[in-house]
Amino acid sequence: MAQGIWIVAEQRTGELRKISFELVSEGRRLADQLGQPLTALLLGSNIKDKASELAKYGADTVMVADDERLATYTTDAYSSVIAALAQKNEPSIILLPGSVQGKDLAGRLAAKLGVGVAQDCVELSLEAGNLVAKRPIYAGKAYATVTFKDSVPQIATARPNVLVLNEPDEARSAEVVDAEFSLDDSQLKTKVIEFKQEAGGKADLTEAERIVSGGRGMKGPENYKLLEDLADIIKATVGASRSAVDAGWRPHSDQVGQTGKVVSPNLYIACGISGAIQHLAGMGTSKVIVAINKDPEAPIFQKADYGVVGDLFDVVPALAEQIRKLA
C-alpha cells in the first residue's frame, strides 16, 4: 500500500529555490488531510545542511541524496535516482516544481514509473484520498481539473508563485536520512558543460512578484529604459508582448503569453500593450493588473484592476517619480 507524500526540492548551486518551500507547504496540507507523513527529497552535493530549511516549512523527513554527480541537475541522474527511491518506498504522491527543471524531471520520472503526470498545477486537493489537480490549458484560456488512473505514485508539478507559503517555524525539525541509491555512470549520458547566470540577478518572469511589461506602444527597443527605471524602483522584472519580441526589441525569454511565459505575479503593469487574446491568457492570473494605454478601447482594460488612459511616455516616468516619493 502506497504511503506518504514526497516533494522534490529544487536547488541551484547549493541554494534552495522558493518553489521548494511552496511545495513543502502544500505537501504539509495534503499530508495532514491524508494523515500521512511528508518527505522532502533533496538531491545535490554537500547539501545536507539545507535540510533544516525544508523542515521549517513542514517536512517530517528530509531524504538526502548526496553525490558529486547530483551537484547540477541532469535529467538522467535525477530521474533514475528518484525513480529507484520511489519504487522502493512507494509514496502515494510526488510533487515537483513547475520550473523548467521540474517539468523536465517529472516527465521522465513518470515515464520510468509508468504513471500519469499533471504539469503546472495551480490547485491541488484530495477526493476520496486521491490527488485532484487543477491546471491551466491553452495557456490559461481554460482550466482542466484532472485525476489519475492506475498511477502509483500520482505525480504533479506546481506552478511557482501560486501555492500558499507556510510561515516558517524555526522550532520545527525533521528527521534527516541518507537516501540509499546507486548511480550507474554508463546511464549518465547528458553533461552540463556551462551555466550562465543572467546578469542583474532579477527574478525570472515566472517567479517574479512584480512585472512591468511593454508592447508595441513602446515604439522601439530604446524606450524600454523607461520600464527598466520603473522596474528598478519597485523591484520588478521587465517583460514584453509577442509583437515587441517579434519586432526584435526584446529577447524571446521576455515574452509573456501563449507562446511565451505564463506568469502570475502580485502586480502586472502592462504598458502600451493592447491585450491580444494570447497575452491576456498568459498574465490573466496576476493578482493586480495595471494597464497604461493611449487607446481607451484596448482589450487590456477589460482585464485591468486599474486602467490609465494616457500616453505611457508621460505616465510611466511620472509613476516612477511618484513611487520614488512614496518610498
Add this chain to the structure above:
Amino acid sequence: MNCVVCLKQVPDTETQIKIAQDGVSVVTDNIKWVMNPYDEYAVEEALRIKDKFGGEVTVVGVGPKRVTESIRTALAMGADKGIHVDDPSALGSDSLGVARILAAVIKDLDYHLILCGKQGVDDDYGVVGSILADLLGIPQISVVVKLEVSEDGKSIKAHREVEGGSLVIEAPLPALVTAQKGLNEPRYASLPGIMKAKKKPLDVKTIAELGLDAAQVGEQGSKIKVLRLTPPAERKAGKLVEGETPEEKAANLAKLLREEAKII
C-alpha cells in the same frame, strides 16, 4: 544525419476557447487547426541540420484525418516524408499514449536526432518528448533555444533557458530535443515546395499495424482523467484612474496601489 520531427496539430492561438456541453472537452466547430507553433521550430531546425549534414527528415503525426494538412505543411517546408497514425482508438490518448504511439513508429526508423516542440499549445502538458525519450532509451534535452551538432555528427550541444540563466548541455546521439521559441525563424513553404510536397510519401498507419494493443492508447490507456473543464475566473470590473494630466493620473495610481491594493 536523419532527423525525426514529431508533430501535433492544435487550434490556432487566436482561438477563443469554449467549453463543450459535456464539460470535459472544448468546442471544436470552426476552429482553425494549425501546426503546433513549437513544432514549427522543430521542423525548421531539422531542415537546417539536413542542409548542413545531408540525410532525411521524417515527420510523424498522430490524430484524425485533418492532421494530414500539418504534415503536408512540413513536407512543403522541405521535410522528405511523413507518417500519419490515424486510428479512432488513438483518440483521447494522454501524453503517455501519444508517446507510446510515436515510439512504436520511430523505433524502426534509422534516426540520429528526434525533435519535438517543447509543448502543445493546447493541453500544455509538455511531457510527450520526455516520455518518448525514455521509451526509446535515449537522452533528452528540453526547452532548447540553440542547437549545435558536432562536426563528426556524433553529439549535440544544446542551450536551454532556465529561471535566471541558461545552461549548455552535451549529449551523444541518438538523442531527443524539444524546441523553444527563439531556436530559429521557421521558413514559409514556397509555392514549388507546396507542389513538391504533394508527391512526397505520406504513410498512414493504424494502431494494430504498429503492433500496439488498443488498450494501451486512447482513453482506455490514459493515466490522466479529465473531471471537468472550467473557464478562468472572471476578473471584476476595474476602475479608470482619474486625473487631468499624466502627473495627476500617475499620482492617483500610485496612491491606489499603495492604499487600496496595498501592493507597493
